[in-house]
Amino acid sequence: MGDVDRETQAHGLATVLGFVSETGVAGLTLGGGFGYLTRRFGFTVDNLLACEVVTADGVVRQVSRESEPELFWALRGGGGNFGVVTQLTFRLHKVGPRILGGLIAWDGAQLPEVLPFVRDFMAKSSRELTCAVTLRRAPPAPFIPPAFHGKPIIGVVCCHSGELEKARDELRPLKAFGRPIADLVVEKSYVEQQRMLDATQPSGLAYYWKSEYLPGLGDRLLEAARARAEVNPSPLSQLVLFQLGGALEERPMDEGAVGNRDAAFVAGVQGCWPVGDPIGERCLSWVRGTWEALRPFSTGGVYVNFQAADEGEDRVRAAYGSNYPRLAAVKKQYDPDNLFHINRNIAPA
Ligand SMILES: Cc1cc2nc3c(=O)[nH]c(=O)nc-3n(C[C@H](O)[C@H](O)[C@H](O)COP(=O)(O)OP(=O)(O)OC[C@H]3O[C@@H](n4cnc5c(N)ncnc54)[C@H](O)[C@@H]3O)c2cc1C
Numbered sequence: 001m002g003d004v005d006r007e008t009q010a011h012g013l014a015t016v017l018g019f020v021s022e023t024g025v026a027g028l029t030l031g032g033g034f035g036y037l038t039r040r041f042g043f044t045v046d047n048l049l050a051c052e053v054v055t056a057d058g059v060v061r062q063v064s065r066e067s068e069p070e071l072f073w074a075l076r077g078g079g080g081n082f083g084v085v086t087q088l089t090f091r092l093h094k095v096g097p098r099i100l101g102g103l104i105a106w107d108g109a110q111l112p113e114v115l116p117f118v119r120d121f122m123a124k125s126s127r128e129l130t131c132a133v134t135l136r137r138a139p140p141a142p143f144i145p146p147a148f149h150g151k152p153i154i155g156v157v158c159c160h161s162g163e164l165e166k167a168r169d170e171l172r173p174l175k176a177f178g179r180p181i182a183d184l185v186v187e188k189s190y191v192e193q194q195r196m197l198d199a200t201q202p203s204g205l206a207y208y209w210k211s212e213y214l215p216g217l218g219d220r221l222l223e224a225a226r227a228r229a230e231v232n233p234s235p236l237s238q239l240v241l242f243q244l245g246g247a248l249e250e251r252p253m254d255e256g257a258v259g260n261r262d263a264a265f266v267a268g269v270q271g272c273w274p275v276g277d278p279i280g281e282r283c284l285s286w287v288r289g290t291w292e293a294l295r296p297f298s299t300g301g302v303y304v305n306f307q308a309a310d311e312g313e314d315r316v317r318a319a320y321g322s323n324y325p326r327l328a329a330v331k332k333q334y335d336p337d338n339l340f341h342i343n344r345n346i347a348p349a
Pocket of ligand 1: 030306344
């Protein structure tokens, strides 16, 4: 998606894409898609105007709200279930090209004070500001004081895509809270911001993720998150709370198959370790245990693009909720033999 950001930003424009620029646009979009601009402009699919898709019968279809609207509805969240998408047309918005964004981190020992503060700060934030909270161990990065390397930290990654003066005012209380061990929140280009987390997800490592949508961050959830962060075995694994809300809630739950518009956060439990390293078993167990600890606080929904291959049909249903039967009916119409089944599969109804 980095190339899309680069070309649109040449005109001071952007659409809603994800937090890591190396992610593919097609898969991200078809599963729903969220990122720094979601609170302003909705899911990525809310900004999808049309697409070209080759369906199971070999027909090339131009699909939009006006042309084959049921298929267009299903493609807006239904993933790769309905065909091979060969073109996507997005609505663009004026964004940047300069924004205020970056990372602030605090010592994990301050987590009991920092976490509730950040929660309350996010609850008051404008739609132009999006934060993601990460609980992890500090990498040996030059911007973190060496004394904290390998120690638990709490980080807030943020992007304010509004007017710069307003952004500085809004972020001032966050930057002033406690004693951050690193503050890299600066004016930069939106394209730089979109690439900022690429280095945190290098290729060639083993990854295992689990996720839930959350309606908010209550005290009990924060306590559960804190307790699980304490037993994270790997310096590469993390628990991330991505802020949503804002524009998502403005549309009805069945506006596109994506659903989940009641979500205020996505919890992502991200296990990561060197391939073949025995720590992998402990990471898997940490991811599963953390996910179990967070599940009681879920909306009941889950982001389809954050599902692991070992999750069953119940989780695909959980991803779509009340939209699932309609998706299954569209699947029956366009792919009755389930040709496109190597995905989070929706069985033809
Ligand atoms: C490091 C990392 C960071 C991420 N961050 C975010 C984020 O910030 N926000 C977010 O919303 N998601 C995020 N994701 C999840 C991401 O949306 C999914 O992994 C998505 O599948 C990636 O799209 P892709 O095109 O690279 O898919 P691929 O891995 O190439 O394909 C995955 C599936 O998508 C479908 N698909 C892909 N292309 C097509 C096509 N042209 N036509 C039909 N179906 C297709 C197919 O079912 C395919 O099996 C992240 C993933 C990773 C690995």
